Amino acid sequence: MSWGVNRVGTWMPGWVTGVVGGLVRGARRMLPDSRHPARVVVAGFAVTILIGTVLLMLPVASANGQLTSWVTALFTATSAVCVTGLIVVDTPAYWSTFGELVVLGLIQVGGLGIMTLASLLGMVVTRRMRLRTQRSAQTETKSLVLGEVRRVVVGVIVLSLIMEIVTAAILSLRLVNAYGYSWAHGTYLGVFHAVSAFNNAGFALYPDSLVRYATDGWICLPIAVAFVLGGLGFPVLFELTRHLRRVQRRWSLHARITLAGYGLIALVGVVAITGLEWNNPATLGAMDTDGRLLTGLFHGLTPRTAGFNTLDVGEMQPATLLVTDVLMFIGGGSAGTAGGIKVTTFALLAFVILAEARGEPQVHIAGRRLPTEVVRQALTVVLVAVGMVFTATLVLLVLTRFGLDAVLFESVSAFGTVGLSTGITGELPAVGHLVLVALMFTGRIGPITMASALALRERGRRYDLPEERPIVG
Amino acid sequence: MSWGVNRVGTWMPGWVTGVVGGLVRGARRMLPDSRHPARVVVAGFAVTILIGTVLLMLPVASANGQLTSWVTALFTATSAVCVTGLIVVDTPAYWSTFGELVVLGLIQVGGLGIMTLASLLGMVVTRRMRLRTQRSAQTETKSLVLGEVRRVVVGVIVLSLIMEIVTAAILSLRLVNAYGYSWAHGTYLGVFHAVSAFNNAGFALYPDSLVRYATDGWICLPIAVAFVLGGLGFPVLFELTRHLRRVQRRWSLHARITLAGYGLIALVGVVAITGLEWNNPATLGAMDTDGRLLTGLFHGLTPRTAGFNTLDVGEMQPATLLVTDVLMFIGGGSAGTAGGIKVTTFALLAFVILAEARGEPQVHIAGRRLPTEVVRQALTVVLVAVGMVFTATLVLLVLTRFGLDAVLFESVSAFGTVGLSTGITGELPAVGHLVLVALMFTGRIGPITMASALALRERGRRYDLPEERPIVG
Numbered sequence: 020m021s022w023g024v025n026r027v028g029t030w031m032p033g034w035v036t037g038v039v040g041g042l043v044r045g046a047r048r049m050l051p052d053s054r055h056p057a058r059v060v061v062a063g064f065a066v067t068i069l070i071g072t073v074l075l076m077l078p079v080a081s082a083n084g085q086l087t088s089w090v091t092a093l094f095t096a097t098s099a100v101c102v103t104g105l106i107v108v109d110t111p112a113y114w115s116t117f118g119e120l121v122v123l124g125l126i127q128v129g130g131l132g133i134m135t136l137a138s139l140l141g142m143v144v145t146r147r148m149r150l151r152t153q154r155s156a157q158t159e160t161k162s163l164v165l166g167e168v169r170r171v172v173v174g175v176i177v178l179s180l181i182m183e184i185v186t187a188a189i190l191s192l193r194l195v196n197a198y199g200y201s202w203a204h205g206t207y208l209g210v211f212h213a214v215s216a217f218n219n220a221g222f223a224l225y226p227d228s229l230v231r232y233a234t235d236g237w238i239c240l241p242i243a244v245a246f247v248l249g250g251l252g253f254p255v256l257f258e259l260t261r262h263l264r265r266v267q268r269r270w271s272l273h274a275r276i277t278l279a280g281y282g283l284i285a286l287v288g289v290v291a292i293t294g295l296e297w298n299n300p301a302t303l304g305a306m307d308t309d310g311r312l313l314t315g316l317f318h319g320l321t322p323r324t325a326g327f328n329t330l331d332v333g334e335m336q337p338a339t340l341l342v343t344d345v346l347m348f349i350g351g352g353s354a355g356t357a358g359g360i361k362v363t364t365f366a367l368l369a370f371v372i373l374a375e376a377r378g379e380p381q382v383h384i385a386g387r388r389l390p391t392e393v394v395r396q397a398l399t400v401v402l403v404a405v406g407m408v409f410t411a412t413l414v415l416l417v418l419t420r421f422g423l424d425a426v427l428f429e430s431v432s433a434f435g436t437v438g439l440s441t442g443i444t445g446e447l448p449a450v451g452h453l454v455l456v457a458l459m460f461t462g463r464i465g466p467i468t469m470a471s472a473l474a475l476r477e478r479g480r481r482y483d484l485p486e487e488r489p490i491v492g
Numbered sequence: 493m494s495w496g497v498n499r500v501g502t503w504m505p506g507w508v509t510g511v512v513g514g515l516v517r518g519a520r521r522m523l524p525d526s527r528h529p530a531r532v533v534v535a536g537f538a539v540t541i542l543i544g545t546v547l548l549m550l551p552v553a554s555a556n557g558q559l560t561s562w563v564t565a566l567f568t569a570t571s572a573v574c575v576t577g578l579i580v581v582d583t584p585a586y587w588s589t590f591g592e593l594v595v596l597g598l599i600q601v602g603g604l605g606i607m608t609l610a611s612l613l614g615m616v617v618t619r620r621m622r623l624r625t626q627r628s629a630q631t632e633t634k635s636l637v638l639g640e641v642r643r644v645v646v647g648v649i650v651l652s653l654i655m656e657i658v659t660a661a662i663l664s665l666r667l668v669n670a671y672g673y674s675w676a677h678g679t680y681l682g683v684f685h686a687v688s689a690f691n692n693a694g695f696a697l698y699p700d701s702l703v704r705y706a707t708d709g710w711i712c713l714p715i716a717v718a719f720v721l722g723g724l725g726f727p728v729l730f731e732l733t734r735h736l737r738r739v740q741r742r743w744s745l746h747a748r749i750t751l752a753g754y755g756l757i758a759l760v761g762v763v764a765i766t767g768l769e770w771n772n773p774a775t776l777g778a779m780d781t782d783g784r785l786l787t788g789l790f791h792g793l794t795p796r797t798a799g800f801n802t803l804d805v806g807e808m809q810p811a812t813l814l815v816t817d818v819l820m821f822i823g824g825g826s827a828g829t830a831g832g833i834k835v836t837t838f839a840l841l842a843f844v845i846l847a848e849a850r851g852e853p854q855v856h857i858a859g860r861r862l863p864t865e866v867v868r869q870a871l872t873v874v875l876v877a878v879g880m881v882f883t884a885t886l887v888l889l890v891l892t893r894f895g896l897d898a899v900l901f902e903s904v905s906a907f908g909t910v911g912l913s914t915g916i917t918g919e920l921p922a923v924g925h926l927v928l929v930a931l932m933f934t935g936r937i938g939p940i941t942m943a944s945a946l947a948l949r950e951r952g953r954r955y956d957l958p959e960e961r962p963i964v965g
């Protein structure tokens with residue numbers, strides 16, 4: 020297995036592997052042997068969203084027992100499966116408990132699905148690259164074998180469950196002890212927000228998201244830890260567990276870039292957003308120093324791409340919104356629950372500039388050389404992402420009377436599957452909601468499927484045409 | 493000469509070559525033999541701006557005979573030399589005729605300077621690339637010879653003069669015949685706006701730029717033709733003259749990309765902006781169909797990067813501003829009077845995506861293969877440009893209470909040396925003016941000098957490190 024998931028199955032309880040057998044066989048049948056495994060991801064997400072839409076349209080799903088319009092149901096199902104968190108109706112007020120459980124289920128399926136499929140796609144890509152460059156000493160086949168797929172599926176499920184259970188336990192205890200919830204209600208809230216946090220879904224069961232808990236570190240910090248870990252991605256989490264168990268010493272290039280890049284961008288984000296909002300009386304300015312630091316930390320991290328808010332985003336400075344736009348666009352780690360173009364994609368472009376500034380003919384990162392085509396793939400992913408956000412922003416500007424601040428923020432939030440909003444989501448016309456649905460869907464699976472499709476495709480036309488250079492700049 | 497300026501000197505009158513002898517020798521001494529010819533460009537522009545600043549500060553330069561503040565003088569001088577057209581004081585009201593002539597002189601020096609230096613840099617880059625890839629059959633030296641430099645300088649001056657004289661003649665005739673100006677005043681206005689147009693400077697001698705001539709094709713069209721031709725760049729203009737004189741049959745790759753790219757983007761721009769403003773009662777909506785078409789045409793072209801306006805930009809739709817942002821950022825052709833990242837730079841990135849979509853290992857354009865390093869250089873230029881515009885936008889957002897629509901527009905306009913504004917330029921604090929000065933300066937010479945510096949630098953570290961691939965997307 021290409022990024023080292025060799026022994027994940029060995030420390031899982033037997034019943035877990037049994038439960039997921041069907042899923043594994045289904046995934047394996049389609050994924051490794053297909054010439055276009057990315058299509059499986061597209062189809063899987065589309066079908067899940069359609070099932071969710073139908074369930075949410077049922078009268079039993081709404082609090083008032085009425086049929087829900089297909090646009091609202093489709094928007095909510097897409098937002099849940101794509102773990103975005105944008106909402107057109109208030110989650111606790113509009114949906115029944117059944118509706119909330121459907122949302123919770125969609126979040127869980129979406130989060131597990133994206134981690135599993137993106138991890139497998141990443142392995143397939145790395146495998147083929149190795150075979151092509153013939154650097155692999157072992158006899159590897161082109162396709163993944165059943166055992167590898169099972170280990171990834173089991174690993175993803177077990178890691179998710181552990182994280183969610185621990186987070187849910189802390190949240191439930193706090194909600195019961197400090198806020199007087201019954202054990203049943205507190206546990207329900209704890210589980211819902213833990214699942215929503217680890218999967219970077221951003222759905223909350225309060226009309227103000229988590230604003231009421233802004234200064235409560237026992238709520239904010241466990242949630243932040245959960246969404247940061249989920250957002251690092253399964254390959255990195257798996258390597259972390261192997262380092263903790265001391266079965267691995269060397270860090271993969273992917274883990275190094277993700278951890279350093281995620282940390283650096285998080286640091287910049289926290290400092291910038293805390294600084295920019297420090298004296299804003301409508302946000303941090305109203306809190307004491309401890310509250311400002313905790314809330315600033317949370318709002319430096321939540322754009323990557325958790326989507327919970329403990330401040331009113333609509334009251335933020337335009338500069339804060341712009342910084343948040345960038346954080347949301349970059350997003351988190353690959354093959355995790357975070358969205359965006361991903362930390363590695365962004366970092367690769369930074370390393371290209373660094374190589375150019377140093378005048379080096381090839382891109383080197385931490386003693387490793389980057390394959391030339393990866394730079395082009397990263398560039399393509401970023402430019403297509405920019406094009407999609409630009410197009411959606413333009414359409415929403417035409418459809419509404421909102422300014423660029425709010426509309427760009429909404430588009431980036433949807434594409435990055437973040438879920439933060441300045442408050443305009445519900446006020447958009449139905450066409451605007453469908454634009455956001457398209458953005459959430461492509462934002463969730465686009466970068467992953469595009470990058471792997473580009474990396475896996477056949478390369479033809481090896482002969483050289485005469486070279487000619489236009490003037491750049 | 494690398495893009496084929498071989499015979500430009502032969503059809504120039506002898507006295508022209510005599511007049512520019514000193515300039516040629518000065519340019520040649522520094523440019524071709526230096527390891528960092530880009531520094532000459534930086535120093536040349538900085539010195540010209542400083543001289544312009546001092547001249548504009550003099551009491552004789554202002555209409556009221558008072559000393560002008562250094563920030564206002566520096567801003568105006570930078571805007572003129574960098575052929576931008578952003579203004580902090582109304583040009584005809586604030587400056588005396590001497591002040592206007594200083595502005596005119598700075599525009600002319602800036603326009604000639606950028607065309608000459610960028611053309612020479614482009615030749616040096618292409619020359620060294622050919623030597624390195626050893627595709628050149630002729631014995632070429634690394635440096636440009638005196639004759640080549642002289643031909644470029646003479647060619648730029650003669651082409652500029654011809655264009656400016658023709659444009660000035662048409663404008664003067666129209667102003668005298670249709671608007672009752674005296675011959676002296678009409679000729680002065682004609683010359684000023686012709687020079688401002690061909691050099692894409694955007695300075696006008698009316699407080700409303702050219703709004704009063706919005707529906708007069710005899711004013712708008714000659715100006716548009718002048719700024720489009722100037723914006724194509726000297727290498728392309730020179731090839732055009734050689735095709736017109738039938739001494740050349742094959743188009744260079746640079747000319748093909750520039751002409752097709754400029755045309756395509758112009759078409760998209762004209763259609764988008766005309767369509768978006770068609771029913772806006774504050775802009776096109778107030779005109780008849782002919783007026784809407786002419787004004788829409790003008791406002792589809794002026795962002796690339798002329799900067800005259802015949803509509804109140806502050807009244808445009810947010811969507812129109814966003815489209816204009818993109819047009820301004822792309823700009824015009826290389827080694828011309830237009831700014832932006834340039835059509836070729838933008839087109840290269842588009843061709844990279846196309847090559848990725850087709851699964852081709854190399855980037856092909858019109859039967860030519862693109863050197864791999866050019867893609868990286870184009871990417872670097874674009875990302876640094878995005879970074880500069882982003883940083884300036886952020887600073888201006890913090891400094892002011894304006895929204896992202898207006899501030900982003902202002903930053904892109906300054907960086908692309910466009911000169912369009914929603915009207916906030918004069919209202920910015922002095923620090924904001926200095927931010928714009930820095931943007932105009934780097935926007936004018938940054939892409940050119942960066943691209944050539946990257947292309948000309950020595951490449952070291954040829955040995956290979958082990959290859960490793962992070963997950964993209």
Ligand SMILES: [K+]
Nearest residue numbers: 103325326437
């Ligand atoms: K989210």
Ligand SMILES: [K+]
Nearest residue numbers: 576692799910
């Ligand atoms: K201009």
